[in-house]
Structures are given as structure tokens and as C-alpha cells.
Amino acid sequence: MANSLFDLTGETAVVLGGTGVLGGGMASALASAGAKVVVVGRSEDRGLARVREIEQAGGQALFQSADALDMASLTAARDAILAKTGSVSILVAAAGGNRPDATLPPGSDFCKLSREAWNGVFDLNLVGGSLLPSQVFGETMLAQKKGSIINIASMAGMIPLSRVVAYSAAKAAVINLTKFLAREWATRGVRVNAISPGFFPAEQNKALLFKEDGSYTERGAQIIGHTPMARFGSAEELAGAVIWLASHRASSFVTGQNIVVDGGFSSTTI
Ligand SMILES: NC(=O)c1ccc[n+]([C@@H]2O[C@H](COP(=O)([O-])OP(=O)(O)OC[C@H]3O[C@@H](n4cnc5c(N)ncnc54)[C@H](OP(=O)(O)O)[C@@H]3O)[C@@H](O)[C@H]2O)c1
Known part of the structure; x- marks a missing residue:
């Protein structure tokens, strides 16, 4: 990887989530390209497991606990990271997900969707998933005049997906905020882009996609039927996009973009 456009040696990458x-897969990808990776989240067990996996593969990683919804926690995490690494030049903001009470199953009434559920999804995906980490780590990157922020949005933020109304709207807002910050910070050394995954089996959606016996649920089968590649994605398939956007050499003139990785889902109707 040395001297390649995609070499991240010497960079520190924070992966919130x-x-x-998906965040764990992107943490591994960035480490494989040479970055020192800080795995950030609330779950120490899962964070340390990812750190071990990266180290076993020959990479460098550490875990830092933080709550993405709490500015004081994020600021303390950033300061602790800076004390250990001296700089942070890459941020992947991957905390997010839907919640059951913000989902509208067939036949349910949009007019009855609770404000609490709506706000909870916006808080996690827009505020904790993008706004606060951009403020906290953006401040550091602006002072360094160097940084790449990569927000994990969603294909649902481009075309509203049935049932997950608040999630789709929150991810649309993440894409919009990405573009706003890209323009705002374009001459100050900080690039801001988004990656919009399509459907990737993960903790938060596996019950939606698979039955207990491993076969597709009705929803899972519908999604596959609408995906030209006729399969779900796997976390490793985000590696190319995240390394490219993280690399200050490979994507030096790229900012404000939303890179869609969805097996063609958003490119087709029936
Ligand atoms: N899987 C998909 O098909 C798909 C598609 C499009 C977009 N996405 C997006 O990809 C991102 C990662 O999701 P995933 O699918 O990989 O699901 P996941 O495995 O459930 O990961 C969600 C992550 O969010 C973190 N998180 C939640 N609340 C947090 C908080 N208050 N503070 C810090 N971290 C918090 C969790 O960390 P802790 O529990 O350790 O705090 C966890 O690491 C999300 O933004 C999701 O919306 C996923």
C-alpha cells in the first residue's frame, strides 16, 4: 500500500459506531489501509472485539467509549483520543438505526406516529449520527486544516422507503447536512461526504430481513426482488468507498458527494 493513492499510513481515523x-467493517477497512483506527461506541465488549480483530490482522486500533447523543461525552472522547494520537484526520460517523415505535407496518396510521418516536430517530441519526460528531471532530480538523468526514446516510435518504418514515427523513437530512458542511468547510481543508448503503444485514435489521430458519422474511424477499444484483450487501463491500473518501490523496477534489453502495437498488423501478 506504501505510496499508493489509498495509503492511510500516519492518519488517525475515528469510527463512531x-x-x-457496518461501522466495524469500515474500521477494519481503514486499518487495513494503514490508518490507526479508534473504534468509538457505547459497547466496550463489541469495541474491544473489533480492536482485537484489527490487531490480529496486523493493524493498529484502540477503543474509546462515547455516547453519540451526549456532547460532553463526545468532547471528552475526542480529548482522550487526541491525548493518545495527537490528531484525528478521518471521521466516519456511523452511529444510527431505526426504532420499532417509529415504524409504520402495513395498515398503520401515519397520523398516529408519535412525536417521541420521530424525535428519537432524528436524534440518533441526524444529531448523534452526524451533527454532534461533525461539530466535535470538525473543530479539531479545522484547526489542523485537514480532515475527511464521512457520514453514513442511507439509500432510504434518497428515496423514502416504506414503513421507516422517520428514518428515511432523518437520513435525507444527513445527506443535506453533508452538502451544507462540504460547502462551508471546502476552503478550510475539511472535506465532507456521505456513503449511502442499500441493504446490509446487521444487528438492527436482521429480524426484518430473515426468519429464524435463515430464509427471507416477506420484506427481505421484496428487497431482494428489487435489487438488480439480487442479494444483500456485506460490510466488506463498503471498504472501497470508505478508503477512497478517507484518502486525502485519492479524493482530494471530492466533497459534498453521496456515494451509493446498494447493488443497484436505487437505480431501478419495476
Ligand atoms: N445495515 C444496513 O442495511 C444499513 C443501510 C443503510 C444505512 N445504514 C446505517 O449504517 C450505520 C451502521 O448501522 P448498522 O447497520 O451497522 O447497525 P448496527 O450494527 O446496529 O450498528 C449501529 C451502531 O450505532 C451505534 N450507536 C447507537 N446509538 C449510539 C449512541 N447513542 N452512541 C454511540 N453509538 C451509538 C451502536 O454502537 P453502541 O451500541 O456501541 O453504542 C452501533 O455501533 C447506521 O447509521 C445505519 O443507519 C445501515
């Missing part, structure tokens, strides 16, 4: 399936 690195304790999860």
Missing part, C-alpha cells in the same frame, strides 16, 4: 456491523 465502530462497535456495529
Whole structure:
């Protein structure tokens, strides 16, 4: 990887939500390209497991606990990370997900959707998933005049997906905020982009996609039927997009973009 456009040696990458399936996969990818990776989340067990996996593969990683919804916790985490690493030049903001009470099953009434459920999904995906980490780590990157922020949005943020109304709207807002910050910080050394995954089996959605016997649920089968590649994605398939956007050499003139990784889902109707 030395001297390649995609070499991240010398960079420190913070992966908020690195304790999860997609964030963890992207943490491993960044480490494989040479970055020192800080896995951040609330779950110490899952965070340390990811750190061990990265180290066993020959990479460098550490775990830092933080609650993405709590500015004081994020600021303390950033300061603890800086004390150990000296800089943070890559942020992957991957905390997020839906919640059951914000889902509208067939026949349910949109007019009855609770404000609490709506706000909870917006808080997690827009505030904790993008706004607060951009503020906390963006401040550091602006001072360094160097940084790449990668927000994990969703294909549902481009085309509203049935049932997950608040999630789709929150992810649309993440894409919008990504573009706003890209313009705001374009001359100050900080690039801001998003990755929008399609459907990737993870903790938060596996019950939605698979029955206990491993076969598809009705919803899972519908999704596969609408995906030109006729399969779900796997976390490793986000590696190329995240390494490219993280690399200050490979994507030096790329900011404000939303890179869709969805097996073609958003490119087709029936
Ligand atoms: N899987 C998909 O098909 C798909 C598709 C499009 C977009 N996405 C997005 O990809 C991202 C990762 O999701 P995933 O599918 O990998 O699900 P996941 O395995 O459930 O991961 C979700 C992550 O969010 C973190 N998180 C939740 N609340 C948090 C909080 N208050 N503070 C810090 N971290 C918090 C969790 O960490 P802790 O529990 O350790 O705090 C966990 O690491 C999310 O933004 C999701 O919306 C996923």
C-alpha cells in the first residue's frame, strides 16, 4: 500500500459506531489501509472485539467509549483520543438505526406516529449520527486544516422507503447536512461526504430481513426482488468507498458527494 493513492499510513481515523456491523467493517477497512483506527461506541465488549480483530490482522486500533447523543461525552472522547494520537484526520460517523415505535407496518396510521418516536430517530441519526460528531471532530480538523468526514446516510435518504418514515427523513437530512458542511468547510481543508448503503444485514435489521430458519422474511424477499444484483450487501463491500473518501490523496477534489453502495437498488423501478 506504501505510496499508493489509498495509503492511510500516519492518519488517525475515528469510527463512531465502530462497535456495529457496518461501522466495524469500515474500521477494519481503514486499518487495513494503514490508518490507526479508534473504534468509538457505547459497547466496550463489541469495541474491544473489533480492536482485537484489527490487531490480529496486523493493524493498529484502540477503543474509546462515547455516547453519540451526549456532547460532553463526545468532547471528552475526542480529548482522550487526541491525548493518545495527537490528531484525528478521518471521521466516519456511523452511529444510527431505526426504532420499532417509529415504524409504520402495513395498515398503520401515519397520523398516529408519535412525536417521541420521530424525535428519537432524528436524534440518533441526524444529531448523534452526524451533527454532534461533525461539530466535535470538525473543530479539531479545522484547526489542523485537514480532515475527511464521512457520514453514513442511507439509500432510504434518497428515496423514502416504506414503513421507516422517520428514518428515511432523518437520513435525507444527513445527506443535506453533508452538502451544507462540504460547502462551508471546502476552503478550510475539511472535506465532507456521505456513503449511502442499500441493504446490509446487521444487528438492527436482521429480524426484518430473515426468519429464524435463515430464509427471507416477506420484506427481505421484496428487497431482494428489487435489487438488480439480487442479494444483500456485506460490510466488506463498503471498504472501497470508505478508503477512497478517507484518502486525502485519492479524493482530494471530492466533497459534498453521496456515494451509493446498494447493488443497484436505487437505480431501478419495476
Ligand atoms: N445495515 C444496513 O442495511 C444499513 C443501510 C443503510 C444505512 N445504514 C446505517 O449504517 C450505520 C451502521 O448501522 P448498522 O447497520 O451497522 O447497525 P448496527 O450494527 O446496529 O450498528 C449501529 C451502531 O450505532 C451505534 N450507536 C447507537 N446509538 C449510539 C449512541 N447513542 N452512541 C454511540 N453509538 C451509538 C451502536 O454502537 P453502541 O451500541 O456501541 O453504542 C452501533 O455501533 C447506521 O447509521 C445505519 O443507519 C445501515
